[in-house]
Amino acid sequence: MSQPPVYQRVMLKLSGEALMGRRDYGLDTETVRAIANDIRDVVNMGVQVSVVIGGGNIFRGVSGAASGMDRAQADYMGMLATVMNALAMQAALEKCGVPTRVQSAIPMSSVCEPYIRRRAERHMEKGRVVVFAAGTGNPFFTTDTAAALRAAEMHCNALLKGTQVDGVYSADPRKDSHATRYEQLTYLDVLANDLGVMDAAAISLARENKLPIIVFNIHAPGAFAQVMRGEGRFTRIIEQQ
Numbered sequence: 001m002s003q004p005p006v007y008q009r010v011m012l013k014l015s016g017e018a019l020m021g022r023r024d025y026g027l028d029t030e031t032v033r034a035i036a037n038d039i040r041d042v043v044n045m046g047v048q049v050s051v052v053i054g055g056g057n058i059f060r061g062v063s064g065a066a067s068g069m070d071r072a073q074a075d076y077m078g079m080l081a082t083v084m085n086a087l088a089m090q091a092a093l094e095k096c097g098v099p100t101r102v103q104s105a106i107p108m109s110s111v112c113e114p115y116i117r118r119r120a121e122r123h124m125e126k127g128r129v130v131v132f133a134a135g136t137g138n139p140f141f142t143t144d145t146a147a148a149l150r151a152a153e154m155h156c157n158a159l160l161k162g163t164q165v166d167g168v169y170s171a172d173p174r175k176d177s178h179a180t181r182y183e184q185l186t187y188l189d190v191l192a193n194d195l196g197v198m199d200a201a202a203i204s205l206a207r208e209n210k211l212p213i214i215v216f217n218i219h220a221p222g223a224f225a226q227v228m229r230g231e232g233r234f235t236r237i238i239e240q241q
Contacts, residue, residue, distance in 0.1 A: 003229040007158045009048040009124065010228070011151035012039070013144065013198075014162050016057035016085055018218055026057060027088055031219075035162075036092035038224040039129060043098055047228055048124040050154055051131045052147035053089060055081025061139070075139035079106055082143060086133035087111065099128045105137030105146075117153050124154065144202035152209040159211050160227065161197065162218025167235035168197055186240045187213075197237065206237075213237040 014035070021028025043049055058081035064074030086102045093100040101123050102112035112133065113119070120130045135146040151159045164174070168190070171179040182189075187207035190197050197203070197215055206213055216227050216234035226232030 003231065005042075005045050005047050005228045006230045007047065007156075007228060009154065009156050010042075010050070011147055011154065011156045011159045012049060012051045012162060012224070013147035013159060014051065014053045014218060015143075016054040016060075016081065018162060018164070019053070019085060019088070020057045027085070029092075032088055032092045033095070034221070035218060036089065036096050036098070038218075038222065039093060040096050040098045041222065041225045042228050043127065043129060045225065045228060048127070049129050050120070050124060050150065050156065051086075051089065051129060052135075052143055052150060053082055053085040053131065053133075054143040055079070055085060057081075058084060072139040075135075075141075076106075079134040079137070082135060083108065083112070083133040086131040089131055093129055099126075100131060101128055102131045102133055105132070105134040120150075121154060130154075142199050142202065144198040145205065148198070148202040148205040148209075148211065151211055152205065156211065159206055159213050160224070161213060161215045162224070163215055164217065164219065166217040166220065166223075166233040168195055168215050168237070170195075182235050185235060185237045187237060188240070190237055203237075207239065210239060 019027050021031035055078045059077050061075035061078035065071040090100045090102050103115045104112050105115045107114040123130050132150045135143050168182045169179040173179040187203050214234050216223050227234050
């Protein structure tokens with residue numbers, strides 16, 4: 001008999017790069033479909049799921065600013081990229097039978113709902129996945145911060161960060177074979193050692209709201225469901241016990 005889920009309502013944070021697969025740019029439909037199938041399996045466990053996706057596979061505001069573009073303008077362009085990713089994820093989820101709503105912090109009623117907190121909570125209570133797009137709707141804030149903010153607003157039990165590796169390491173294990181993997185860290189460990197899991201604002205927001213952060217490999221088949229049962233490989237970031 002499989003274990004019941006550890007958490008009942010969660011936020012899944014994905015980078016835009018997680019949707020690229022082996023491509024150098026844009027979306028890989030097989031990768032998006034695989035992630036959607038993993039989300040479906042978690043929804044079928046009775047877990048209420050919300051999602052925030054970055055836009056770095058299409059446009060990254062910081063890169064645009066570095067090339068001379070006005071930072072605020074570049075960030076707004078990045079927000080539009082997250083809407084494209086959110087719509088792609090919605091299409092993949094609904095293709096595998098999961099009712100999904102996209103809510104954007106920048107109103108664009110022709111393609112998705114505006115962000116309304118109480119409506120989003122109601123969607124989740126009805127078993128729908130809610131994909132939050134356009135970050136916080138403000139420049140100078142990352143989608144990591146948006147994920148922590150929405151997770152707090154939705155009263156999520158945990159914030160799950162789906163990455164390219166199976167947890168938090170002292171260095172990039174794909175480049176450094178001697179990198180150390182951590183089973184558990186505190187928020188202060190992450191900040192003090194500049195581990196780069198999420199930006200400082202997101203970590204601080206999670207800490208303030210006592211929101212555990214679970215870091216796992218989104219590309220390992222079935223890993224999302226395993227983590228929800230407290231199984232598999234992941235790093236948990238919590239307050240000092």
